[in-house]
Amino acid sequence: MSHTTVTLTSDEKRRIQAILDTLERLYPDADCELRYDTPFQLLVATVLSAQSTDKRVNMVTERLFKEYGTPEAMAALEPEELEPWIKELGLYRNKARQIVHAARMIVEEHGGQVPSERSALEALPGVGRKTANVVLSNAFSIPALAVDTHVFRVARRLGLAVTKSPEQTERVLTQILPKESWKQVHHRLIRHGRQVCTARNPACFSCELRLFCPSAQAPDDAR
Numbered sequence: 754m755s756h757t758t759v760t761l762t763s764d765e766k767r768r769i770q771a772i773l774d775t776l777e778r779l780y781p782d783a784d785c786e787l788r789y790d791t792p793f794q795l796l797v798a799t800v801l802s803a804q805s806t807d808k809r810v811n812m813v814t815e816r817l818f819k820e821y822g823t824p825e826a827m828a829a830l831e832p833e834e835l836e837p838w839i840k841e842l843g844l845y846r847n848k849a850r851q852i853v854h855a856a857r858m859i860v861e862e863h864g865g866q867v868p869s870e871r872s873a874l875e876a877l878p879g880v881g882r883k884t885a886n887v888v889l890s891n892a893f894s895i896p897a898l899a900v901d902t903h904v905f906r907v908a909r910r911l912g913l914a915v916t917k918s919p920e921q922t923e924r925v926l927t928q929i930l931p932k933e934s935w936k937q938v939h940h941r942l943i944r945h946g947r948q949v950c951t952a953r954n955p956a957c958f959s960c961e962l963r964l965f966c967p968s969a970q971a972p973d974d975a976r
């Protein structure tokens with residue numbers, strides 16, 4: 754990621770705080786919507802969630818984790834044996850290969866424990882920066898801010914991070930937001946993006962952030 758430094762005026766700091774306070778009021782309990790009991794299950798669910806809804810992933814993992822909920826059980830499979838369990842999800846062949854190979858690496862190189870270091874996580878097949886951030890913040894309570902499509906879009910419209918890539922948005926957001934807010938902001942921006950500030954038709958007229966949002970006056974252009 755680039756290392757651009759962001760400097761905020763006091764007005765901008767106040768605007769950001771108002772956005773954080775409003776998001777907290779609107780979505781006090783926003784949390785990870787993927788179901789999991791262990792860091793490994795969260796890792797698998799997050800890999801499965803690419804181009805699939807969390808609801809669909811939860812339906813798949815409810816069955817899958819009863820049989821193959823540990824790295825050891827998953828590592829013993831061939832990818833072709835995992836495919837039928839996840840075939841209703843997008844990209845299931847790729848995902849099956851990535852998950853089985855990641856499970857084998859976790860067993861062989863990390864003693865069966867999902868590593869809690871970013872570099873070791875990102876070395877696992879199928880694990881990019883976003884998935885690593887999800888696992889670090891949710892499974893290990895290590896401050897990290899995952900930027901998915903909702904976070905990228907809503908942060909851009911709100912003028913928090915107007916960038917060209919999720920990596921740049923993460924860089925900006927982690928500079929301007931307090932570390933202790935990163936995990937909740939991630940979940941709250943996702944909720945706002947799903948429920949109000951949707952990709953095609955943002956509901957600016959009923960949005961409680963409109964007073965702080967530079968895109969609010971022209972919702973049709975808020976892309």
Ligand code: SF4
Binds near residue numbers: 910955967969975
């Ligand atoms: S005012 Fe419109 S563009 Fe701004 S956050 Fe709300 S829905 Fe999104």
